[in-house]
Amino acid sequence: MRKKIVAGNWKMNKDLSETEELLKNLKAQVIPETVQVIVAPAFTNLQHAFQSLREHPVTVAAQNMHQSDDGAFTGEVSAAMLKSVGVQTVILGHSERRAYFKEDNSVLAEKVNTALKNDMTVIFCFGEELNNRKEGTHFEVVKTQLTEGLFHISEDNWDKVVLAYEPVWAIGTGETASPEQAQQMHNYVRKTVLENYSKKISEDVSILYGGSVKANNAKDIFGKPDVDGGLIGGAALDVESFMAIVNAFE
Ligand SMILES: O=C[C@H](O)COP(=O)(O)O
Numbered sequence: 001m002r003k004k005i006v007a008g009n010w011k012m013n014k015d016l017s018e019t020e021e022l023l024k025n026l027k028a029q030v031i032p033e034t035v036q037v038i039v040a041p042a043f044t045n046l047q048h049a050f051q052s053l054r055e056h057p058v059t060v061a062a063q064n065m066h067q068s069d070d071g072a073f074t075g076e077v078s079a080a081m082l083k084s085v086g087v088q089t090v091i092l093g094h095s096e097r098r099a100y101f102k103e104d105n106s107v108l109a110e111k112v113n114t115a116l117k118n119d120m121t122v123i124f125c126f127g128e129e130l131n132n133r134k135e136g137t138h139f140e141v142v143k144t145q146l147t148e149g150l151f152h153i154s155e156d157n158w159d160k161v162v163l164a165y166e167p168v169w170a171i172g173t174g175e176t177a178s179p180e181q182a183q184q185m186h187n188y189v190r191k192t193v194l195e196n197y198s199k200k201i202s203e204d205v206s207i208l209y210g211g212s213v214k215a216n217n218a219k220d221i222f223g224k225p226d227v228d229g230g231l232i233g234g235a236a237l238d239v240e241s242f243m244a245i246v247n248a249f250e
Pocket residue numbers: 009094166170171172173174210211212213231232233234235
């Protein structure tokens with residue numbers, strides 16, 4: 001059975017004291033047993049977050065990592081470094097990484113390999129831009145991102161993969177894909193996984209939706225059969241709104 005997951009991507013927000021405050025508030029909440037909650041603070045705060053959440057049912061993820069094991073890559077962080085501070089989960093392929101840091105499908109394929117080789121869980125993000133949707137090429141774009149960035153992995157790696165569909169036009173814009181648009185794409189993604197892997201894998205993989213998910217729209221989006229949770233940006237920066245989204249599953 002696939003997991004229900006709500007992941008908060010804090011992006012480049014929250015310094016150490018703000019992170020401490022947010023984690024303190026988060027730890028005061030009751031996390032429903034049926035939902036896996038993940039938070040992804042900035043690199044500098046990962047170790048603190050991991051230590052702080054040790055006894056709490058919230059997973060800490062990194063927002064990115066480098067594809068190489070080590071070496072002369074100024075400013076970068078490796079899988080081994082993440083693991084050394086307790087982090088076992090990494091978000092890869094976020095549209096902001098693709099757009100601002102020019103991460104293409106082939107680099108992402110390498111990052112996926114490195115993460116899996118290090119026994120890490122990957123939250124693999126993909127999604128079309130507005131012009132793709134206007135032109136009607138959104139399914140094709142998503143298929144290419146999955147095929148070139150992820151579908152080289154073997155069947156036995158899929159228990160370490162979570163998919164996150166994030167239409168770029170809905171990220172941080174206040175514009176959300178309708179629950180029907182999200183369901184249509186998630187269903188397409190599941191079918192695309194099935195074209196390449198077993199029925200069990202396509203049925204078991206969790207597919208998250210991301211893009212302006214808020215407390216007031218989460219229930220409708222999460223109510224769709226192929227939507228297994230959310231990757232939350234802005235609304236994850238406040239515990240009350242984040243927990244309202246987590247509890248939208250109830
Ligand atoms: O990683 C999260 C997504 O980019 C969604 O961000 P948002 O909820 O602020 O639109």
